[in-house]
Amino acid sequence: MELRLRGVGHGYGGREVLRGIDLDIPAGQIVCIVGPSGCGKSTLLRMMGGLEEPDLGEVLQVGQAPEDCLNPLTYIFQDFALLPWRTVAGNVSLVLEDHEIKGVDASAMIKDVLQRTRLSDFADTLPRQLSGGMKQRVAIARALVVNPAVMLMDEPLSALDSQTRELLMDDLISLWTRTPFTAVYVTHNLAEAVRLGHRIVVLSRRPGEVREVVTLEKPLEARAYGDADLEVKQKHLWELMRAEAAAADAELIGG
Amino acid sequence: MTRRWVGFAVFLVLLLAVEWGTRTGFISPLTLPKPSDVLQTFAELYSSGLLFQHLLPSLSRLAVGAALGASLGIGVGLLMGLFSFIRAGLVPLVAAIFPIPKIALLPLFVIWFGIDEGSKYALIAFGTFTPTVVATYAAVDNVDRTLIRMGQSFGLSWLSIVRKIVLPGAMPGILAGLRISLAIAIILLVAAEMLGAEYGIGAYILEAGSLYDLERLFAGVVILSVLGVLVSAVIGAIEKRVLNWRS
Ligand SMILES: Nc1ncnc2c1ncn2[C@@H]1O[C@H](COP(=O)(O)OP(=O)(O)O)[C@@H](O)[C@H]1O
Ligand SMILES: [Mg+2]
Numbered sequence: 003m004e005l006r007l008r009g010v011g012h013g014y015g016g017r018e019v020l021r022g023i024d025l026d027i028p029a030g031q032i033v034c035i036v037g038p039s040g041c042g043k044s045t046l047l048r049m050m051g052g053l054e055e056p057d058l059g060e061v062l063q064v065g066q067a068p069e070d071c072l073n074p075l076t077y078i079f080q081d082f083a084l085l086p087w088r089t090v091a092g093n094v095s096l097v098l099e100d101h102e103i104k105g106v107d108a109s110a111m112i113k114d115v116l117q118r119t120r121l122s123d124f125a126d127t128l129p130r131q132l133s134g135g136m137k138q139r140v141a142i143a144r145a146l147v148v149n150p151a152v153m154l155m156d157e158p159l160s161a162l163d164s165q166t167r168e169l170l171m172d173d174l175i176s177l178w179t180r181t182p183f184t185a186v187y188v189t190h191n192l193a194e195a196v197r198l199g200h201r202i203v204v205l206s207r208r209p210g211e212v213r214e215v216v217t218l219e220k221p222l223e224a225r226a227y228g229d230a231d232l233e234v235k236q237k238h239l240w241e242l243m244r245a246e247a248a249a250a251d252a253e254l255i256g257g
Numbered sequence: 258m259t260r261r262w263v264g265f266a267v268f269l270v271l272l273l274a275v276e277w278g279t280r281t282g283f284i285s286p287l288t289l290p291k292p293s294d295v296l297q298t299f300a301e302l303y304s305s306g307l308l309f310q311h312l313l314p315s316l317s318r319l320a321v322g323a324a325l326g327a328s329l330g331i332g333v334g335l336l337m338g339l340f341s342f343i344r345a346g347l348v349p350l351v352a353a354i355f356p357i358p359k360i361a362l363l364p365l366f367v368i369w370f371g372i373d374e375g376s377k378y379a380l381i382a383f384g385t386f387t388p389t390v391v392a393t394y395a396a397v398d399n400v401d402r403t404l405i406r407m408g409q410s411f412g413l414s415w416l417s418i419v420r421k422i423v424l425p426g427a428m429p430g431i432l433a434g435l436r437i438s439l440a441i442a443i444i445l446l447v448a449a450e451m452l453g454a455e456y457g458i459g460a461y462i463l464e465a466g467s468l469y470d471l472e473r474l475f476a477g478v479v480i481l482s483v484l485g486v487l488v489s490a491v492i493g494a495i496e497k498r499v500l501n502w503r504s
Binding site: 128 | 403406417421
C-alpha cells in the first residue's frame with residue numbers, strides 16, 4: 003500500500019501549520035521527514051494516519067493493505083507508550099486480542115516478533131525493568147506484529163541517548179533488510195535521516211512546505227556510522243535546514 | 258524488616274509506660290485504665306460470648322454499607338471519568354455533597370430507611386460513596402493519555418481501552434481512595450451504632466462510656482483500632498497483588 007498526499011494544508015485557530023504538501027510514500031521504502039521544530043511534522047504524520055483530517059487537500063491510500071495486515075497505519079511513539087502493568091509479551095498481545103487472535107496463534111506470532119526484535123529472553127519482563135532502548139524495541143515489536151502497511155514513526159529515538167540510538171538504528175536497518183516495510187520516519191536528527199531514509203523530505207519552517215526531497219540510492223545495509231558520502235548528504239541537508247531552523251528559532255524567541 | 262519492628266516497639270513501650278504509671282499511681286485510674294485490666298476485660302468479653310454478639314452485627318453493617326458505597330462510588334466515578342457529559346452533570350453535585358458531614362444526615366436516613374439496619378447501611382454507604390467517587394474520577398482522569406491514544410491508534414475497541422488501559426491505569430488511585438473511604442466507613446459505623454443500636458461495637462463503647470467503665474471503653478476502642486489495621490492490611494494485600502507491576 004502507498005500513501006499519496008495531494009495539496010495537504012492545515013491550520014490551527016487561524017495559524018497555518020502546513021501548506022501545499024504533495025508527497026508520495028512508496029511501498030517498501032522509508033521516507034524520512036525532517037524540518038525545524040514546530041514546522042508541522044507531527045501534524046503531517048497525524049494526517050497520514052487518519053487521526054486528523056486536513057483542512058485542504060487529501061491523503062490517499064493507494065492499493066490494498068497486505069492480506070494478514072491487522073492495522074494498516076500503525077504508530078510508533080516517541081515515549082514508547084507501553085502498558086506498565088503488562089509484560090513485554092503482554093504488551094504485544096494487547097494489539098492482537100481485539101482481532102480475536104489468542105492462544106496458540108497469538109503465542110506463535112508474539113514469539114516470532116520478539117525473536118525478530120531480539121527480545122525473546124525478556125518476554126516475561128515488565129517495562130519498568132527495561133532500559134529506554136529496550137522499551138522502544140518492545141514498541142517496535144508491537145507495531146510489527148500487526149503487520150502494518152505503513153509504519154508512522156514520530157521521533158522514535160529522540161528520548162534515547164546517542165549510543166542506544168545507534169544500536170536501534172542498526173536494529174531497524176536489519177529488520178528492514180530482512181523484510182522491507184513501508185515507513186514514514188519523522189525526525190529532527192539529520193544523522194538518523196541519512197542512515198534510515200530512502201528519501202528525505204525537508205520541510206520549511208512553519209507553515210511547513212516541502213523544500214526539497216533528497217533521494218539516497220545507497221542501500222540501507224551498506225550505510226554505516228560516519229560514512230563519508232552520507233556526511234556529504236547530511237551537510238547538504240543541514241545547509242537546507244540551517245536558515246529555516248535559525249528563522250524558526252528567532253520566531254520562537256520573538257513569540 | 259527491622260523498620261517494621263520499630264512500630265511494634267513504640268506500641269509496647271507506650272503500653273508498658275501506661276501500665277507502670279497506673280500501677281505506681283503516677284497516672285490516676287480516672288485518667289487511664291490499666292492495660293492489663295483492659296486485657297482482662299477483653300478476655301471476659303470473649304469468654305462470655307459477648308464479643309461476637311457485638312462484633313458480628315458491626316462487621317456485617319460495615320461489610321454491607323462499605324460494599325454498597327464503594328461499588329457505587331467506583332461505578333459512578335468511572336462513568337464520570339469516561340463520559341464528559343456525565344462529568345459535567347455530576348461534578349457540581351459531588352462537590353456539594355462531599356463536604357457534608359454525613360453523620361448529620363442520620364436522622365434523615367432513619368426517616369427514609371427505618372431505625373433498624375437500613376439507616377445504618379445507608380449512612381455507611383453514603384459516607385463511603387463520596388470519597389470513592391472523587392478518588393475514582395480523579396484516578397481515571399489521571400490515566401496517561403498517551404496510552405489511550407496508543408490504544409486508539411491500534412484500533413482497540415472502546416471497551417478494550419476501558420478494560421485494559423483505563424481501569425488498570427486508574428487502579429492505584431482507586432485503591433488509595435478506598436483506604437480512606439473504609440476508614441471513614443468505620444468512623445460512621447461507630448457513630449451510627451452510638452445513635453441507636455442494641456448490639457455493636459459503637460453501642461458497647463457508648464454504654465461503657467456512660468458508666469465511666471474505662472476498661473470496657475478501652476477494650477472497645479482497641480477492637481476498633483484492630484479493625485482499622487485489618488482493613489488497611491487487606492487493602493495492602495490487594496495492592497500488592499494487583500499493583501505488583503509497580504516497583
Ligand atoms: N492540536 C493542536 N492544536 C493547536 N495547535 C497545534 C496542534 N497541534 C500542533 N499545533 C501547532 O502546530 C504547529 C506544528 O506542530 P507540530 O506538528 O507538533 O510540529 P513538529 O512536530 O514539527 O515540531 C505548532 O506551532 C503547534 O503549536
Ligand atoms: Mg513533533
